[in-house]
Amino acid sequence: MVKGSGINFLLDILKTFFALKKNLVGDDVREFARKKELNKSEFITILGIYDKGPRTMSQLSQDTDLEKGSVTSMIDNLTGKGYVLRMSDETDRRRFKVALTKKGKDFAETVNVFIRDNLITRFESLGEKDKKDFYKALQTIKETFSKIGENKN
Numbered sequence: 835m836v837k838g839s840g841i842n843f844l845l846d847i848l849k850t851f852f853a854l855k856k857n858l859v860g861d862d863v864r865e866f867a868r869k870k871e872l873n874k875s876e877f878i879t880i881l882g883i884y885d886k887g888p889r890t891m892s893q894l895s896q897d898t899d900l901e902k903g904s905v906t907s908m909i910d911n912l913t914g915k916g917y918v919l920r921m922s923d924e925t926d927r928r929r930f931k932v933a934l935t936k937k938g939k940d941f942a943e944t945v946n947v948f949i950r951d952n953l954i955t956r957f958e959s960l961g962e963k964d965k966k967d968f969y970k971a972l973q974t975i976k977e978t979f980s981k982i983g984e985n986k987n
Contacts (some may be wrong), residue, residue: 862952866945871915875900875908880917880934884942887933888921917941 867877875898882897883889889897895905909932912918917938923929934942957965 841843858953858956863945863949866948870941876917878913879908879912880938880942881919881945883934884939884946888933889927890931892925894932910939927931938952 864874867874872880877893878898882894886893886897891902891905891909894900894909895902898905898908900908909918909920913920916935918932919931919935921933923931936970960968
């Protein structure tokens, strides 16, 4: 494989993943968030905190790929909307972590159920062979990415 073509191949794979994500959940989930008056970063933040637990501002900045000042504004907005709260970091009183409120947890759980049900409905339309082929392809991709991750040094 020629060096440049390898990069183009990887970029094509990434584009395919983004298209797959959009086709499976993108528009439906985007509309779901819009109804709650959440932008994409707020939506991702709520789900990230739900999955990973309370996060520091630095962690949220990394998770969302936003500058810390933008994250601070976003957390202010989410606090005002009742989705998150700031709590003291037990290991360092100068820092705080952002956690979900009951409203935030309920929202994230509702989104997860919505996504799961949406995926089930879409996959039920596939035949058994297509389901097996899709699963096998994903397993191969997962294994390949694990190898890439092991060789990144």
